[in-house]
Amino acid sequence: METTFYIAGAVAVIATILVIMSYNLIHALLYLVVSFLAVAVVFFTLGATFMAALEVIIYAGAIVVLIIFVIMMLNLTYEDVQQERSWMKPSVWIGPSILSFVLLAELVYMVVATEAPQTTGAAIDAKAVGLALYGPYMLGVQLCGILLMAGIVGAYHLGRQKKKVVHRFLERSAAS
Amino acid sequence: MNANDFLHLMPLLILTFGAIMNMLVISVWRNHKIIYVITAMSFLAAFGSLFELQVQGAYSIDPLLVIDGFAVFYMGLVLLTALLISMLSYAYFEQREERKEEYYLLLILSTLGACVLVISTHFASLFLGLEILSVALYALIAYLRKRERSDEGGIKYLILAAFSSAFLLFGMALVYASTGTMEFAAVAIAIAGLTELPLLLLTGFGMMIVGVGFKLGVVPFHMWTPDVYEGAPAPVTAFIATVSKGGMIGLLIRFFIEVDGFRYPVLVLIFTIIAIASMFTGNLLALQQQNVKRLLAYSSIAHMGYLLVAFLAGNEMGVQAVSFYLVAYFITTVGAFGIIAMLSDKVRDAEQLSDFKGLLWRRPWTATIFIAMLLSLAGIPLTGGFVGKFYILAAGVRTELWLLAVSLVINSVIGLYYYIKIIAVMFQPAEEATIIPYKLQPSIYVASMGTLTLLTLLLIGIGVYPTALLQLISTVLETFQVVAYR
């Protein structure tokens, strides 16, 4: 189990690095899926099987697909990849990387330096989660509903195009 | 969940109900006025239901929420402000957007998020409340889709808010990892015995501060404020400045006092630095600003710094001072943005300093209201802002936070400079107006001006006779169980 955890973790990290470094959006998204899948494996090793499934279904599935849809709508081309490449100059990424590294170092230091109370991890099955979710966290679930409602209404309002604009857009995409 | 729980959640239920009503009505018949009325009514009803709560001690709905005096006060504040904003919004959106109905829906949801924030006692409810607030806000900020600035503000806010939410979440995870619980009270119990906090926990707190600090718009997490304030429609800006920040403040106080963070010098130091940096940065940034909305954004950074002074006082007086200050600040901010909304035309908001040239002679009453608001921000007597600032200083002096108090004083002076700069612009010789506000229907105009006048009177009322409000605050806060005041 431990080995699986470490391997999956390594895969997740590498895949994420590749997400960061790739210039092509679609490639990046594919790596992202890999990363999510690896994380799902990590969940599995931690005993959160239900969450592993959710990770695959919603993150790797729904969200990424949503993004891909949008990318398709935007009709990105090779020029965009070139542009992406031109944006990724060392001068751009060195500073933030150093900052992040500092922050990571601090985080690592803190995590390692802490003597966390020793308890053994235990698998939490879907039933326990479900009981808790519809027990004490009942209200939370309802709030989630409201959250989604806000998201939907917002996305609906913002995403709605003026007819004319949509029309022109279609025209142009047809022409190209 | 039992009937009593429902009763205590009545304000939230009413808001949800209002939102759903709105949605239904929109799907049947888009009508601005009806939606507006429903919205206002649901705010009003939610506010009214607060009186039915009759809080005796704290009523807790384990593990997520608690309804106590503090919660009632902050909810009331949030709801009233939202009501006022919705009233001002009507005039603003009437002329601008062909689809104005969703705005009210989002406004209600957003307010609901803020309400959840102030009554939450658990990381989960904190997070959910915050996100409801944020997600609704993304759409609200970018609501006027045709304005580039509106979109820009929206995307900036979205990315940054999600970014900071990630920090908040990671922090919460660390705290959870360290203590094994996500309830405020349990966290407090877990660390109660410790004289020194474990590093993991501190890191968690530290990362949570990032998230909280972002919402409050304090230095160094302030950079979104001016852009979002400028980009958002004036009523939404008012909403961000008041409801969103107020909700966060309420949460911060509840959490921090519950875990008694004042015991830990690290946290106090961090907040002290943030407070001082916010005051100076905000005020200095505002100094030569020509855009009134941006200027108010910068000034809000400074005001959050002021609030932190009272917050850091960490005593009962501090909490009361924060509450009082918020009331005054809310009235003032809503009033100021209300004026901006009133003066705006169809294309852009009246946000350039030059738009206010000679306002005192062109529209004396509007100008007078605005002057009152600015003076309140500057903390000049006869306005609530003065009493609020006084209270904050008093709280700070009581705990002998001399450094903070002196910074506050210095900054009040810097702040004064740009507030009176606006006033000075207003009494310059009248010129041809560069921005001609949309002619409102007389009834709407009267209603809006009436609202603003009411706000002004309220502001002066609490400035001249703060006793009643103080009384209210202290009675309401009595039920708020504070672990340990210094």
Next chain:
Amino acid sequence: MAAFLWLIPALPFAGALLLVLLGSRLPRALVTAIGVGSVGISAAITLLLGFEYLSERPAFYHQELWNWFNVAGFSPSVAFHLDALSMVFIFVITFVGFLIHVYSTEYMADDPDYTRFFACMNLFVGSMLVLVLADNMLLLYLGWEGVGLCSYLLIGFWYKEPANGYAARKAFLITRVGDTAMAIGLFMLFQTFGTLHIQTISTEAVQVWEVGTQLAVIIAFLLLGGAVGKSGQLPLQTWLPDAMAGPTPVSALIHAATMVTAGVYLIARMHVLFELAPAAQMAVAVIGAVTLLLAGCAALTQYDLKRVLAYSTISQIGYMFLALGVGAWSAAVFHFMIHGFFKALLFLCAGAIILALHHEQDMRRMGGLQKKLPVVFWTFLIGAASLAAVPLVSAGFYSKDQILWLQLAGENGSIWLYLAALLGAFITSVYTFRMVFLTFYGDSKTHVGHQPTLAIRLPLIVLAVLSLAGGFIELPHNFGHVVLFSDFLSPILPAVSVVPDFSRYEWMLQLLAATVSLSGIFIAYLIYLKKPDLRASIHRSDTAMALHRFWHSGWGFDKLYDMLLVRPYVFLAKINKQDVIDSFYTFIVRLSEFFHLLFARSQNGLLRHYVMGIVVGAIMILTITILL
């Protein structure tokens, strides 16, 4: 009659007030009536009061009008104190003042500001009377400053000429320097005695202090400062020659007869204090001696008729100081009175000449007036004789002789002071008759216009009589021994104690003084009338001319003060016109603006940078957590 004491100063004040309030609407005759009449009635009351005083012989009259104020025991009153000393002074002030007022009616007749002139003159007379009648130092100070104000107003009377304004300001400022010293003296007096009441101080001082107590010396010096300023003595004498910018009657009244002798009055009034402070008293004498020589020399070289008289005034007051310095109080006061007569006379004559010559004041352009202005000539001659102390006939001889004699014979006297005084007497007669010869003899150079009428002649004649006869009320004891005047003053001013050994030399000394005086006249006659070659040879000599220029400029004091005080002050004021302290605050403003710009650049609108801002904040927070 004593009940009317208050009327003496009040009347001129009332006159001034009336003229100020109604001046522009009154006909000229009424202005004259008010202006001259108020002083005239004052003079009359003074005379009546004087007779009463002489017959009753009380220690003093006292009249309290009201309590000025009372703060924690500091309670000066507006109260008048009339004793012999004040009597002499108010007599001179009102009487000479009246004559000069009369004279002015003609002298100023053509001036458009006739009313203003009389208002100021009346105000002056009132203030001066308050000065000498005050029963406490504070009220005295009121009069003291009041006369300063009037002096300022009258010197700058013809204000259109900037030089006149300058002279006026100079007079006010320089005297104010002395007044400041005096004010400090008053603080010290008050601190010691708890009152500024003069009589109380005089009585208490003797009990509190030994002779030579340091505090007493300091206070005496400070009061001396005031006296020196007002009386144009060294080192504050430079304003007086310039003060001649005012109309001539003003010079006669203020800058010759009355105000400038206020210093003499002050010292005489506070003589108890000065007796307790021998060092200060010695200083008075030395100042007097030096001043009289310096001013005499300066007078020798002046061409402006009035400037000669001005320097001569300084010099004569030097004599008074000399007398005061050796404790010859009554001699000083006597000389004051006589000087008041003859100097007023000389000035008025000068005024008549100036009027006749169309405001020509340069003696080199005069000459030959002996025939054309006979009355003026004769009266002037009498005045000059008195000034030069021509023996026996002139009043000046008696007053000055007394001083000279007491320099040697007085207890505090010394041979050096005597010699200085003697030399001064010589110089005096030289410059006096230089003036006479240059003005009245020789060829006529300027057309004579206005012939004096009664309003001018009458004062001249009266004063001339007084200048001749005034001396006979006090004659040396080897020579008639009339002591009316010193007797009159004796209750107030102690007589000087004479070293008895000197008595037998008195004759000799008088003879010496007379000789000196006459020889001075003779030398003036030689140089300026008889032997013009002599004069030309002096003019050819470089050293003589350098000396001449040096003396002409009043020993360079003006230049010195200008360089030491005025210029640095003006320079300081000029460079700091914008107030350096202000720039400090401007700097703060600039600093905040700088920070504003700095911070504003961070707000560059780039989303990535904003994210970075948050990250930096997170790093800072975590760093703090780790480090602490």
Next chain:
Amino acid sequence: MSNIPMEAGLLLAGILFMLGMVSVMIRRNIIFMLISVEIMLNAAGLAFIVAGSHWAQPDGQIMFIFILTMAAAEVSVGLALILQIYHQLKTLDSDAANFMKG
């Protein structure tokens, strides 16, 4: 069940979080930024699950569900907004959305 130390799990979460953070900072493409934020949120969720597994409580997983919900809502609004911006500016460059500054 597992003997994986909590530190290891948290470190993994931390590394993923930081990677996401770097990405937000270095990318100019708004979609990339959004993706990066998702990575961060996912990392935070991982941390919750690690902690929950450590304490053997379901709460961590429940938080993960909430995070998931929030991420979904956020992505939907975000994408809508991005679409809108793309139509306004014809680019996904976040630096182009730079009208407001100072």
Next chain:
Amino acid sequence: MILLWLIVLLLAGGVLAWVAQRFHPASPRWISLFTLLAALLLTLMLWSNTGASLTDSAWLLRLEQPWVPQWGVGFSLALDGLSLLMLVLTFFLGLLAVLISWREIQHKVGFFHFNLLWVLAGITGVFLAMDLFLFYFFWEVMLIPMYFLIGIWGHENRRYAAYKFFLFTQASGLLMLLAILGLYFMHGNQTGTFTFNYFELLNTALTPQAARWLMFGFLAAFLVKLPVVPFHSWLPDAHSQAPTAGSVILAGLLLKTGAYGLLRFVLPLFPTATVEFAPYAMLLGVIGIIYGAILAFSQTDLKRLVAYTSVSHMGFVILGVFAFNEWALQGVVMQMITHGLSTGALFILAGFLYERLHTRDIRQMGGFWATAPKMAVVALVFVMASLGLPGLGNFIAEFLTLVGAWQANNWLTVFATIGLVLATAYSLRIMQKIFLEKNLEQTVLPDMNAREMLIAAPMLVLILWLGLYPQPVLDLAKPAIEAQLQAYNTPLVPEPEEPSIQTAFYLPATDSVYFQNLNEAFYERK
């Protein structure tokens, strides 16, 4: 209650004036005129009624109403001689301010008078408040309308001046607020009752360290307002840019609030700290006297010149306050009143000149005596008052101050006295440049008209009256001053017996009794 009505009267009058402009453009003038007249009469009535009650207690009237009981804030007003004098001055100068503005202010008349009356209301409140919170409240209330007065109706550089004025006073005021709060909590922690009441706070026992800091807080506000030299730089700008009425109120009243604050709060609250600080304060005063005089001498802008003379004159105030004896304090009170009159008058004259010439540059003036003799005489009197000519009120003030200061510190007093010489220099320069010399521009300056004479005449009468018979004023202020000094020591000098002069002949040495006491006391102190 009458005290409250005074304030309410002014506030209401202000609002009425603003509103009334809609109905008739001239009505605001009349409304504020009558309001102030009523207020003045009311205070004069108070004065005339208080002859007997003065002796037993310093306080003539008190009003205590709860305001914010949670904080221990009361609406507490009280009137003693000092306040009464200040009120009379306030309303008198206010009345004049209305009269001067009669023709000068032609636009936004209503708003102008609104601001004018509200400034005066704030000032009245400051002079009456006996609750530190209330005091601070009024202290700030007077700023805003003043800011408007300068900023709207001022001269060319008015905005800059208005900012400067506002920022300086606000900054210093906030420091005072800190000190007030510090005092409040120290008192509260000691006694358990948290209150801002002045009379209660007087009994606070402070450690020397705390007292020092709190005193500095209070001083900050008062010294800036006064102003004392390094903090004076707002004043020349504010004074020279304000409209005439504004200048008069600034110089005549606003500066006095600083002096009043020193007397009322700093002295009694921190008796030990002030004694410690006294030499430095007096030094500041002397620096102010001399520095202000030098600056005044170099100015060419008439109003700026007069403004700097204020700096110089206010140096005497701080010099006197920190001498801690009755002479000096009486001198200070007199200085407050007479400076209000004399400088006010000079500003009014500057206003008259500006109205006629549209310049304040004295280099463009000269020789106006010929055509405007009345104005010249008035100017002369007030110029002389400003240089401290005896017989005019300022002399009494300065002399008493100096006498008092001399008892405290000899050398500093010497330098302060030298300031009198410098005062002569700049004062005479005013006369010289405006009324004397040649009239270079050949301007025919119309003399003062009846309205202007109506303004000038009372001031002339008052300044003369104060110079010749200031006793009523001194009597009125005496109990108040003694009360402020109570914390220091019992008065040095026992009450003198009335000098018993019945006859025309003076009986010497009646006052030797008290002179001896004084001497003893003095040497003991040394």
